[in-house]
Amino acid sequence: MKKIKQIYEGKAKKVFSTEDPDFVIVEYKDDATAFNGEKKGVISGKGVINNRVSNFFFQKLEQEGIATHFVEEISERETIVKKVEIVPLEVIIRNIAAGSFSKRYGVEEGTVLSAPTLEFSYKNDSLGDPLINDYHAIALGLTTQEEIDKITSMSFRVNKFLSEYLLNIGIRLVDFKLEFGRFKGDIVLADEISPDTCRFWDKDTNKKLDKDRFRHDLGNVEDAYKEIMSRLMGS
Numbered sequence: 001m002k003k004i005k006q007i008y009e010g011k012a013k014k015v016f017s018t019e020d021p022d023f024v025i026v027e028y029k030d031d032a033t034a035f036n037g038e039k040k041g042v043i044s045g046k047g048v049i050n051n052r053v054s055n056f057f058f059q060k061l062e063q064e065g066i067a068t069h070f071v072e073e074i075s076e077r078e079t080i081v082k083k084v085e086i087v088p089l090e091v092i093i094r095n096i097a098a099g100s101f102s103k104r105y106g107v108e109e110g111t112v113l114s115a116p117t118l119e120f121s122y123k124n125d126s127l128g129d130p131l132i133n134d135y136h137a138i139a140l141g142l143t144t145q146e147e148i149d150k151i152t153s154m155s156f157r158v159n160k161f162l163s164e165y166l167l168n169i170g171i172r173l174v175d176f177k178l179e180f181g182r183f184k185g186d187i188v189l190a191d192e193i194s195p196d197t198c199r200f201w202d203k204d205t206n207k208k209l210d211k212d213r214f215r216h217d218l219g220n221v222e223d224a225y226k227e228i229m230s231r232l233m234g235s
C-alpha cells in the first residue's frame, strides 16, 4: 500500500490516503506541542519512537482481544491503520493523581487513587478540549450510550493490561489518554499510545519518562522517550 495524498495534518502526525478507502497511512512527526498548542517544540527522534511504541502496545492489545486500528508498520515513522471515524472524545484513565486531576481536586501528585478512574474530554481544539460527561456527549449527538459503554469497558481493559505489563518492566502507568474510532459498525481503539499520551514514572525513583519532561522543561526529553522504547523492546 502506498501514500496517495495527504488528507490531514495534526500536531504530531500526518495522515495519507491509500489506494484502498478502508486504510490510511499515518506518519509520526517529531513536532511536540503542549498546553493546547501554546508551547511548541521538537523532540528529535520522537516520531520514530512513538510509531514503534504505539504499534508495540496495539499488537499486544490485539493479542488480548481488544480491537484496534493497527494494520501494519511499514517504516520507522509510518504505519497502515484502518480508516476510522474518530469519536470526538478523549478518554482519560488514571491510576495515580497528576496533572489536571491533581489541580482540579487539590490532590497531591503521586497519590495512588482508591480505584482507577475515567473521564471524557470533548475533542475540540477551539474550545480547549473541555471536560464532558456522558449525558452531555449523548445530548450533543457526539456518541451513544451503547458506544460509551463499549469505550468504557475497553478503556479499563486496556488499563489493566498495560499497567500490569509496564510494572513488570519497572514502569508505573500513572494516567493516559485514549481515542476510539468507528470502523464497519464496530468501535476500535485508534490514535496512539506513547510517551506523548501517557504518564510513565520509573517504579523505583518516580522519574518521569514521558511528555511532562517537555511540558515542564525538565530536560533529557529525548532520553526519556528512548528509555521507554528500550525497556519495551530492548533497543
Ligand code: UDP
Pocket: 090, 092, 098, 099, 100, 101, 129, 175, 176, 177, 196, 197, 198, 199, 211
Ligand atoms: N493527555 C493527552 N492529550 C491531551 C490531554 C491529556 O494525551 O490533549 C494525556 C496526558 O499526557 C496524560 C493524561 O492524558 O497522560 C492526563 O492528562 P491531564 O488531564 O492530567 O492533563 P494535562 O495535565 O496533561 O494537561
